[in-house]
Amino acid sequence: MTLRVGLTGGVASGKSTVSAILAELGAVVVDADLLAREVVAGGTPGLAAVVEAFGPSLLTADGALDRAAMGTLVFSDAVARARLEAIVHPLVHEQMGALEADAGEGSIVVHDIPLLAEGGRADTFDAVVVVDCPREMQVARMLTERGWTPEDAEARIAAQASREDRLAIATHVIPNVGSLDELRDRVVAVFADLRAQADGFDPRRDRR
Numbered sequence: 001m002t003l004r005v006g007l008t009g010g011v012a013s014g015k016s017t018v019s020a021i022l023a024e025l026g027a028v029v030v031d032a033d034l035l036a037r038e039v040v041a042g043g044t045p046g047l048a049a050v051v052e053a054f055g056p057s058l059l060t061a062d063g064a065l066d067r068a069a070m071g072t073l074v075f076s077d078a079v080a081r082a083r084l085e086a087i088v089h090p091l092v093h094e095q096m097g098a099l100e101a102d103a104g105e106g107s108i109v110v111h112d113i114p115l116l117a118e119g120g121r122a123d124t125f126d127a128v129v130v131v132d133c134p135r136e137m138q139v140a141r142m143l144t145e146r147g148w149t150p151e152d153a154e155a156r157i158a159a160q161a162s163r164e165d166r167l168a169i170a171t172h173v174i175p176n177v178g179s180l181d182e183l184r185d186r187v188v189a190v191f192a193d194l195r196a197q198a199d200g201f202d203p204r205r206d207r208r
Helices: 015-025 032-038 045-054 067-074 078-102 135-145 150-158 163-168 180-199
Strands: 003-009 028-031 108-112 127-132 172-175
Touching (some): 003 015, 015 127, 028 078, 032 078, 045 067, 108 180, 127 180
Parallel strands (some): 003 108, 028 108
């Protein structure tokens, strides 16, 4: 049977790095962020729905979604964010299901979902891996690695679930507070646990 794993973490936690390591180890990674971009690409029904909801001012000159402008809007307006999610999330979930169906028997399928805690879907997975680091480390990384302002960094963190809420849904926690080698060692250990769980998977348990 396929083992379904939810992977999440706060902004600048290192989740993308963990996702890449899991893929190197043999997991089938389904990237929700990538799918979220694809379902609102130019010419898609998703983009048409976004324009209908928010107006054409969020389009670039060539008709693509102005992601920077969209991000500024939704991360400062909870109502707008909910409207966008109501459009994008169902489309993303549909694509996720299709990719998972294509995975081979016995695969470990990792769904990379930044907003897993917010979406209330943690219990649909056989395991949930949370990449964790302190809030001050998140802010420092956004300032130094992404060039954001402190205000932008704090707003982005505030728009996500709290650290405590993410940890509450975790079956596995990967701290990312040290070197890349230390992080890789932790990911390898968690993957070994997931592999063991997949090998002993009980098909009678209702995962849904």
